[in-house]
Amino acid sequence: MSDSPAIIHDAPEADAHRAHPAWQRHHFETVEQQADTTNFAMWLFLLTEIMFFGGLFTAYLIFRNWYYPAFVAGSHQLNIWWGTANTGVLIVSSFTMAMGVWCAETRKKNGLVLCLILTFILGLGFLGIKTIEYSEKIEKHHVPGFHYSLQSFLDPASDPKIYKEYHDKPLGRDMAVHTELYFSLYFAMTGMHALHMIIGIAILSVMIFRARAGAYTTGHVTFVENFGLYWHFVDIVWIFLFPLLYLISRHANP
């Protein structure tokens, strides 16, 4: 490998002094190089995000194996329909984001602005639904560390709405206390995810204004593209969180 023949370039002076677009940073040779580079950097950043969530997933898997009944009971406390709706909302927002990138690539300014606004609204919608779900948990004292209540698990019949559907058997106290672990992971994982959503939405809100000013429809789509990658990544995290947290044994107990 190391003794491959030397490639000698006689880079002509004329080539080096091509007209540079305004967005080209001084240390890049070409626009393509810049786009490639930032795109690759974004991917690397997403790698760190994968590993960041990786720690949570590891914890989740271990405790799910150890305390499966608690995880089932905890999962039954989540509203599957809100969860499904949120999954749908996020997938559609991913779609509008992808369309936004397409609009930017094909230089459709109005389309881009529309797509970004839609994504923004859907993102807010996701957080709104999440808020409803969280407040339900707060009402039931299912927030770990804050007067956590075991009642729904020691005596499922006291929670008629959920009992009607799943007929959960009461858990032993020793197992019921582990539902707190389930909710810890639930809040840690969805909370981290929501934090990423909030950051995304904040960036989106700035992007909408810049898009209206035409910043992304001049052929320089890197920023929209990279933000799209981030948004899709957040979507993927949810795609995994949804079955892991909401869909543990949803069938009613015989």
Place this chain on the structure above:
Amino acid sequence: MSQPNPHAAREPEHGEHEHHIVSPLVYLVIVGALLVCTALTVVASFIEMGVFNPIVAIAIAVFKATLVVLFFMHVKYSTKLTKLTVGCGLFTFIVLIGMTLADYISRAWGRW
């Protein structure tokens, strides 16, 4: 621009990059598939399948994630480097989970 671009002779990864624009139709198909999969996974969770419940749920999630990565995130049309990067992340992720679980699972094998 007939003059040789000095960067073309760097890695092939520089040269082969041409910006592929995915048609909205593809996006529409993908989003449809994703929504259908979501419905499927919810339905599947209501059916008693024993050990297969989590397997099906994860399989569907993996499928969905793959669709998002390949099409929404354009990896299908990207350079080898991007594909390698994704693979690398997945690999380390699996190492973290797999090797940790290896300890937890094998703890039950003996009296230790």
Place this chain on the structure above:
Amino acid sequence: MSHISPILWQFLIKWLTNFQLYPPEASKIAPQMDALYFFMVLVSLVGLTIVILLITSFSILYSRNRHPVAVQIEGSTLLEATWTIIPLGLFLIMFVWGSLLYFRIYTPPANAMNIYVVGKQWMWKAEHPGGQHEINSLHVPTGRAVQLTLISQDVFHSFSIPAFRVKREAIPGRYTSVWFEATTPGTYHLFCTQYCGTNHSAMIGDIVVLTPDDFKKWLDSSTSGMSLAQNGERLFASLSCNACHNGRPDSRGPSLANVYGSKLALAGGGTATADEAYLRESILNPSQHVTEGYAPIMPTYQGQISEDGVISLVEYIKNLNSNYRVEQTLNTTDLLPEGAPSPGKAAPAAAPAATPGGKGMVKP
């Protein structure tokens, strides 16, 4: 030598006379550990000597003065393969040897004498089966395998006896074990080696190795009256464990006689061996350890019994080989004139500890 300061002089003398390279070998495993250790030291010394010799000789032979023009060499696959394969081989030997040793140290023999050790900030509490308690010291006999079952009440601690070459962390919430067989009577260091907070360096003690005769004398002189199992029996009754675990045909809990060491079929499918860890777990987290055929009705005792209490119970169940006395205790409580303490309520007063000599189902 008059110009050397006397303090320095004493210091040097002390160093020269006390110089040790490794601690005393006071257990059966110690010489085996040292054999591997010195093998590694030897390999390291040889490796280091080779590197240093090569560097020195090359530096002399090929210094700029002697060798003004460098000869460019790409590399040599053969040489590189050599110094890949030889270290790899040596490392693999160390791996296999080390693993054999590791398994030996952490796999107690079946006939080992079991001593429980509870670590807490910042002391070690050892509990002998005969009920002898020790703080920050441990008396063991020579010539007998001793298994330590360790647990911590708070943070990670680590039970380290350098002279025995053994060490094991005491973990909160789980039993760990290690074993040794002491060979030389004497007093050795006991350290907590896992950083455990403010007084970490005060969590030290003595390992006192006695001859079997002396050990027996020590046991007799320091008994507190009740063995661990007897303590456990009392707890067993006072917590009303016997209300369900009594071996009657209609009992709600499985019989615990001879349960120790047996293979149990679990309710959720699968089997488990009833060892100390399993017994402890099933007292604290019963709903994860329901035996086939029984309903998951046992309450948890988490927070109600100290680790010492759990140890007593475990020791009691380990030594329980018939339900005769469990029955007896129940009958006594049933027949109490006041009638107030029903089998469901705690009845410590009626605990049978007062009759240790009876049809002893509990080994002393």
Place this chain on the structure above:
Amino acid sequence: MSSTLVLLPDQATARIPKVNYLTKENGILSWLLTGDHKRIAMLYLVSITFFFFIGGALAGLIRLELLTPQADLMANDTYNKVFSMHGIIMIFLFLVPSVPATIGNFVIPIMVGAKDLALPKINLLSWYLYVAGGCLVLWTMMNGGVDTGWTFTTPLSTHYLNTNVLSTGIAVFIAGFSSIFTGLNFIVTIHKMRAPGMTWFRLPLFVWSNYAASILMVLGTPVLAITLVLVALERTMGIGVFDPTKGGDPLLFQHLFWFYSHPAVYIMILPGMGVISEVISTFSRKRVFGYTAVAFSSVAIAVFGFFVWEHHMFIMGVSNYSTLVFSLLTMLVAVPSAIKIFNWTFTLYKGSITFETPMLYAFGFMGLFTIGGLTGVFLGSTGTDIHLTETYFIVAHFHFVMVGGMLMAFLSGIHFWWPKMTGRMYPEKISQLAALITFIGFNLTFFPQFILGTLGMPRRYASYPPEFQILNVFSTAGATVLGVGYLLPILYLTWSLKYGEIAGNNPWQATGLEWQTQSPPLTENFVETPIMDHEAYDYEWLEKQMAKEVTSVG
């Protein structure tokens, strides 16, 4: 030792180039808002030196306390805080950023022939994050410190200490992101910013090893981040993931923590190995023996580095079967290090060796790293690990690797690239003396600790049984010598900034692209994009180049 390589220009006429990255702009803001990788490297150099001396002072306090068997200089809790702060500062604020963020930041873009790192703003952000993390650590220290040890072991750190665990955790979290951004920047730069003709196998080995370390930074550090988040949540809300009383598992913390912190030791040592490759090659004027093997061994260390973390937990009650796997993989990861040592040694073979300061440090590195690496095998083998772990043996082992290895490499690199960074030479004799003092002081400090460890003296003890005192006295005596060894460079290097002789472009006659530019370099490094038409370490090419220059000038 009479003849040396140093090829200084005629001092009567020599001038530092008027236009260079140091003089391009003036004023404090031009430094604080700079995007120039060289300026950021200098900012990093100043800040990590600052933290190194704080950490070093704490180390001095530790050694003073251990002079006597009783806890007489400090109470137990003070001692615990001192060694905790020493570990946290040295690891997160010195060792992790040391070579990559200073030397790497400075020379990697020049080595690959780029004008700057790919993401200059991110690079600056990474420095600010580092400073923020560092300030938070200082704030913590002034507010009473923290006594978790650098490992934050749960449940001690979450439930049993009322010191500033939270602020330290946040500080390490922030510093972690600084290191992620540095690593990310390096990977992108090495992939995308190479000059024409600079193929992967023409890259200097320093770039390879930093690339490998960067992979570890990018993939490992986030796991530490999430672990610290969980610790913080545990402390503030009691979520119970690591709390055995709530069903959590403290061993899970160990798994997640060491998943980062084991690769972290490779993050620390790999860039150092890169420095050694450069230095050994330059001062023996010879291509590195088996370039490909050395390059790939860096990558192999990076990859295997992710598979071995459990060897920190062998006695913690992990499954015995999994210890087999992890111990085996640990043995495998030792092999690439052995390969490197032998390849460096054989680089000397038939070379034309001179003994300038960087080379002396490099020799020190090779000796000490060999000892450090081999004693690592003692700890990687499960059987001996039982006896040796958590004692001074392990302290000695990682100080041999980290201080004997990494710090020697760092000093070697600083002395090697100092003329390039500042344009000036330091006094050669005194710097050689400093290298010698460091080497002697180091061995005197840490070698007795191997014996102490074998004898069973536990680490993190403020007081210890009196029979260990003699070896501890040696160790403390050595630490004093070592302290002098570390103080000297900062004195003469600072002195050289103003009074040092003008170094010229290539005082060592090294082959890297960075030596073909002026010293100190221009802001964008090159007048025109360089074109790489020769292999790395091609000394014949360099000779021809110099002959050409002589003829054209003459």
